[in-house]
Amino acid sequence: MTDADNELHHFDRRMVWAGFRQLAPISIFVTLFGAAFGLAAVQTGLDDSVILAMSALVFAGASQFAALELWGPQVPLFTLMVTVFAINARHLLMGATLYPWLRQLPPGRRYGVMLIASDANWAMAMQAFNRNRPGFGLLLGGGLALWSFWVLGSWLGIHFGSAVSDPKRLGLDMVMGCFLLAMVVGGEKNLRMLVIWSVAAAASLLAFRYLPENSHVVVGALAGGATGLLWKEKARES
Amino acid sequence: MNLDATGAGALAVVLVMALVTLATRWGGVFVMAFVPISDRVRQFITAMSGSVLVAIVAPMALQGDAGARLALLATAATMLVLKKPLPAIAAGIAVAALVRQF
Numbered sequence: 001m002t003d004a005d006n007e008l009h010h011f012d013r014r015m016v017w018a019g020f021r022q023l024a025p026i027s028i029f030v031t032l033f034g035a036a037f038g039l040a041a042v043q044t045g046l047d048d049s050v051i052l053a054m055s056a057l058v059f060a061g062a063s064q065f066a067a068l069e070l071w072g073p074q075v076p077l078f079t080l081m082v083t084v085f086a087i088n089a090r091h092l093l094m095g096a097t098l099y100p101w102l103r104q105l106p107p108g109r110r111y112g113v114m115l116i117a118s119d120a121n122w123a124m125a126m127q128a129f130n131r132n133r134p135g136f137g138l139l140l141g142g143g144l145a146l147w148s149f150w151v152l153g154s155w156l157g158i159h160f161g162s163a164v165s166d167p168k169r170l171g172l173d174m175v176m177g178c179f180l181l182a183m184v185v186g187g188e189k190n191l192r193m194l195v196i197w198s199v200a201a202a203a204s205l206l207a208f209r210y211l212p213e214n215s216h217v218v219v220g221a222l223a224g225g226a227t228g229l230l231w232k233e234k235a236r237e238s
Numbered sequence: 239m240n241l242d243a244t245g246a247g248a249l250a251v252v253l254v255m256a257l258v259t260l261a262t263r264w265g266g267v268f269v270m271a272f273v274p275i276s277d278r279v280r281q282f283i284t285a286m287s288g289s290v291l292v293a294i295v296a297p298m299a300l301q302g303d304a305g306a307r308l309a310l311l312a313t314a315a316t317m318l319v320l321k322k323p324l325p326a327i328a329a330g331i332a333v334a335a336l337v338r339q340f
Contacts, residue, residue, distance in 0.1 A: 029324055036327075050248040057256035066294055067255060074240035075251050084255050086290040088262040089283045095266025096275045102267055114263045171334030174306060177298045178313040178330035180291045185317040185326070187288050200289035201296040208297045217293045224289020225282045232281055 008129060009104040011136040019121070019141025026120055027149035033061055034153020035160060036175040042161035043173065044068045055154035059116065059147055062183055063087040065176045070214055079214045086221040094122045101129055101136070116143030192231055200224030309334035 034055065041051040046068075058064055063084045070080050094117050095102070102110045113136055121142030125135035167173055184197065204220030211219065241251050269275060299310050313330035320326065 032324065047248060050252060053249060054252045054255065057252060058259050060259050062291065063255065063259065066290075067251075069294060071243060073243060075243045075247075077239045077241050077254065080241075080251065081254060081258050083290065083294075084258045085262060086286055088259050088287075090287045091259070091262035092266035092269075092275070093280060093283055095263065095268075096270050096280075099267055099270040103271070110267065111264055114267055115260075117263050169335065169338055171305065171309060171331040171336075171338065174309040174331055174334045175327065177295055177302075177306065177310055178327040179323070181295050181310055181313050181330075182317050182323040182326040184288055184291045184295070185314050186321065186323055188284075193285075193288065196285045196289060197292045200292040204293035204296045205300060208300070216297060217290060220293020220296070221286050221290035224292065225286030228281050228285020228289075229278060232278075233284075 008132065008134050009101045009136060010134060011140065015134060015137025016141035016144070017137075019124075019138040019143075020145045021141075022138060023121055023124065023142035023145040024149075027145050030120075030146050030149040031153035031156070033179065034150045034155075035157035036153075036179065037061060037064055038154040038157020038159075039161040039164070039167070039172060040065065040068055040157075040176050041154075042158055043167055044071050046071065048158050051154055051158055052151065055151050056147075058084075059150060060084075060088050060091075060118065061150070062180060065179060066217070068176060069217075076214050079218060082218045082221070086218070086225075090119075091117060097126060098122070098129075098135075098139070105136075113140045113143075116140070116147050118143065118146055121146060192228075192233060195231065196224045196227045199227040303338075305334040305337040308337055 037055065038051055041054075041064075042048075046054075054064055054067070066083050066087055067075075067080060070076060070083065095114055098114075098117075102114070105113070117139060121139050124142055125139040128135035128138055161167075164170065164172065187193070200220040200223055203223035204216040207216040207219035241247050241254070243251055266275065295310065299307055302310075309330040312333040313326045316329040317323065317326035
């Protein structure tokens, strides 16, 4: 772990605005994903206000799509919590990797900038820090851009959603599955990950068949995680 | 335990999700202040965060119709070739729509 001295952790309004502008182009895609989420959520039967509250407060696409899978008249609380935690556990690593710089901020700012940490703005911030440039403007400003467009997209999806009469015939019920699968395939790919995913898929299908409803997500996640522990990635410089 | 997803119950579900997600955003920073996250924990988290997505999608493929299965296949293939999520998702939806016209 490198010790981050000097002034890289400083950020001001100008840097936050610069971060906002830098991530605004990516945010077009975020708007589309948000619209897909809004549409899927309407199909699942969520109220408009609930959908907007979820996008604004949770701000984590994959876990929001996954929550729709568990949605019904009754939502299983424990399964929901474990599922959301497992999907969003990568945030733990984001916080940990940013820690050398975060620790130099006062606690209010330290936890404040992490409120809207997500994949794209975290990646940009880390890249900046690794090049010896300040990154928190990107994290905060970029996060604000992603958040705004995510909420805007959800709103668009809600209103566009009611105009579609037969979403299944248009393939729109597959938005969620295709989105989650694209996230998986877009991740790290090697033999180790392939084995981990296979174990996760097999465990999930077995649980789906033989265990109580909705347990397959948790079972698959834990089985995959355990496989990752057993077959360790070769140590690498980072 | 189940939560009623009607009326105020739905907002309670959203709040639970928001709190769990917040715990993941803050947890890594908080824990690092006391003990650095070990390599083993990092490996577990990385493996788990991909696996949970696989675990959600696998039954969709098993249970789905031909349109659903081909859609997932198209998404995976496009993602492997183009490495961009948006075209991959678009391809999947287009395939599902196409298959279901017949």
